[in-house]
Amino acid sequence: MLVYSSVDALTGELDKKRPASIGFVPTMGALHKGHLGLVDQAKKENDIVVVSIFVNPAQFNNKNDLLRYPRDLENDLQLLNSRSCDIVFVPTEEEIYPPGYQEPDLDLGMLESVMEGKFRPGHFKGVVMVVKRLFEIVRPDKAYFGKKDFQQVAVVRRLNEAFELVPEIIACPTAREASGLAMSSRNELLTPEQRQDASILFRTLTSLKEKVKPGEDPALLSMWAIQNIEQNSSLKPEYVEIVKESSLEPVSRFNGTPVVACVAAWAGNVRLIDNLTIFP
Ligand code: AMP
Numbered sequence: 001m002l003v004y005s006s007v008d009a010l011t012g013e014l015d016k017k018r019p020a021s022i023g024f025v026p027t028m029g030a031l032h033k034g035h036l037g038l039v040d041q042a043k044k045e046n047d048i049v050v051v052s053i054f055v056n057p058a059q060f061n062n063k064n065d066l067l068r069y070p071r072d073l074e075n076d077l078q079l080l081n082s083r084s085c086d087i088v089f090v091p092t093e094e095e096i097y098p099p100g101y102q103e104p105d106l107d108l109g110m111l112e113s114v115m116e117g118k119f120r121p122g123h124f125k126g127v128v129m130v131v132k133r134l135f136e137i138v139r140p141d142k143a144y145f146g147k148k149d150f151q152q153v154a155v156v157r158r159l160n161e162a163f164e165l166v167p168e169i170i171a172c173p174t175a176r177e178a179s180g181l182a183m184s185s186r187n188e189l190l191t192p193e194q195r196q197d198a199s200i201l202f203r204t205l206t207s208l209k210e211k212v213k214p215g216e217d218p219a220l221l222s223m224w225a226i227q228n229i230e231q232n233s234s235l236k237p238e239y240v241e242i243v244k245e246s247s248l249e250p251v252s253r254f255n256g257t258p259v260v261a262c263v264a265a266w267a268g269n270v271r272l273i274d275n276l277t278i279f280p
Helices: 007-017 033-045 063-068 073-082 115-119 123-138 147-163 185-189 192-197 200-211 218-232
Strands: 002-004 022-027 048-053 087-089 142-146 168-172 236-244 259-267 270-279
Touching (some): 007 048, 007 123, 033 048, 033 168, 142 147, 147 270
Parallel strands (some): 002 087, 048 087
Antiparallel strands (some): 236 259
16 A cells, blocks of 8 residues: 655656546545445445545634544554555645645535535535545546535535536445444544434434325424434534435425435534435
């Protein structure tokens, strides 16, 4: 496994390997089985797998969240080596945002004003900045993202449509702990009690799915879900939104188009998100 921190060294190596197909998995490190699932899928579908590890300051709307974000490069490299990852890119901030770096001109429309866009102002601007730059550096054939960050996948697809950077964006299923809690680097910041409590999110989403019937009012289901989290855990829900899978627009009824329920909640000072397709 090769590890690079310089853009020139990485692109030099990748140019030698082309036309081998390149699968790319961008991450912020503190890797867990969710990330490794993406690596495994990339490995199956490409000749070479490149994983980037870069905690992108531009996408943190909360400075404390950035400071506390878990980092463990040594362990990450060991895990990636065990998955036969070919190349790890661990750039510095200067390599990603060199002087004169131009922020992409991209209107995310509604994606920026609902759910994560609404509660984390500027977050997706930062995601767009880093993903565009990483795509331009790595120039992969396929790029892999987790459905756990459902809205992020939509943002990346929008970016990719606008700038035609990568032939295929692939969304991979959410890896979960035995309790149902979606794996996340931030789970490391939870106390054992909070971690146990946090399984309420997936339990609420699965119960919500069982409640869906044609004619059911999505707004009432969202209210039920918020109450269920508040009454049965120490978590503080920020939103539960029931939206069209294709456009992320709120749905007013269940009528054939796939629908996803998305949740964000605070466990102490750790913010967690999850989602589940609830219809059909
Ligand atoms: P992050 O390091 O949190 O930026 O995540 C890097 C990639 O891994 C993103 O595409 C995430 O959506 C994905 N990812 C994070 N957690 C999970 C999970 N539990 N299951 C599947 N993919 C995940």
